[in-house]
Amino acid sequence: MSKEKASENAAIRLSLYLRYLKEMREETRISSEQLAEFLGTSGARVRKDLSYFGQFGTPSKGYRVGKLREGISKALGLDRVWPIALVGVGKLGRVLLNNLAFEKSRFHIQVGFDVNPNKIGKTVAGVKIYHPYQMPKIIRKQKIHIGMITAPAEAAQESADLLVISGIKGIFNFSSAGVVVPSYVKLKNVDFTSQLEVITCYIVNDQRFHLSRGN
Amino acid sequence: MSKEKASENAAIRLSLYLRYLKEMREETRISSEQLAEFLGTSGARVRKDLSYFGQFGTPSKGYRVGKLREGISKALGLDRVWPIALVGVGKLGRVLLNNLAFEKSRFHIQVGFDVNPNKIGKTVAGVKIYHPYQMPKIIRKQKIHIGMITAPAEAAQESADLLVISGIKGIFNFSSAGVVVPSYVKLKNVDFTSQLEVITCYIVNDQRFHLSRGN
Incomplete structure (x- = not known):
């Protein structure tokens, strides 16, 4: 090796x-x-x-x-099932819940968090929503290692901090704000706008880029 | 420079x-x-x-x-507006249409394509749906440079080929199939599952990776 x-x-x-x-x-x-x-x-x-x-x-x-x-x-870790914690049950959060809540999937959202009192205690697509202060307890108990942030930009860093404190090892950040996490946590920013900007940057400056295969 | x-x-x-x-x-x-x-x-x-x-x-x-x-x-090309062509008006295609069809946005879906005869000629979120064979004509006429593929995996490569023939310069591939495009076309695969696999790969093999900031 x-x-x-x-x-x-x-x-x-x-x-x-x-x-x-x-x-x-x-x-x-x-x-x-x-x-x-x-x-x-x-x-x-x-x-x-x-x-x-x-x-x-x-x-x-x-x-x-x-x-x-x-x-x-x-x-790749595909010999096991990966439950996910979702932070922020807004528009995008609901889209993800409706598509990623199937317990039989290798990757599935198992629990949701939101500060909105009208959402706490409710169930969306079969997934129970809790207040973010319950994160450390629930995430540890349910042995969840992956978190997804679909909170508004201004709550993104706080959401990330709570996920890190809860022992999460990998974070998908869907919010438009950048977040900072310790280097032992793997962070993926799934920011659509910045990905679009990379494409338009290529189109506008095509002769200034190395040609490379997409990823 | x-x-x-x-x-x-x-x-x-x-x-x-x-x-x-x-x-x-x-x-x-x-x-x-x-x-x-x-x-x-x-x-x-x-x-x-x-x-x-x-x-x-x-x-x-x-x-x-x-x-x-x-x-x-x-x-970054942000001094102009970027209309987008969407190929595949299924579940995910509709989510994107409902979120990215605002004409005033810098990035907005301006036209959709689908093979389903029940969808052709209809309007989703204000966006007209055409048959894929009309792609080259419509995309050139509307001066569209960015395409999004939300077609099923088995139709992904054909969709990419049609977009390339139509003069598209940047492609977002949301389908779970990899597609091949000429090197002068910028390709971004927005494949959720493979991004999740990268995270789980890190979690499973954390000591085998360079520590680096997320992107």
């Missing part, structure tokens, strides 16, 4: 490798070059990406699809 | 710099170090990021907030 550390891009590629492998038969063998070709990367990169997370076979002989799939799934 | 090329991360930081500057008064001056501190990066990185996109003042004297804001806005 490599002593070097993985980057976020390695995790993204891992997820893409798996998607590709899902369409292949279990007994087949696949070389790192074949896997690389699909993503437009190199065989060396594939071998390195895999080496961060374990030993998946002998690269020189090609990987066995079934074993590789299993190893990557495990590295 | 730098001869070097910008990366996507430079564009993301640009968008974050702007957000920070919006909270400051126009007449103030700000140094690259101050701007850097907010993002946890270095002054040199800020100066380099800015240099890709133009001349925004004299770094040694500090930048004038108003001028810097204006320059960054322009580099």
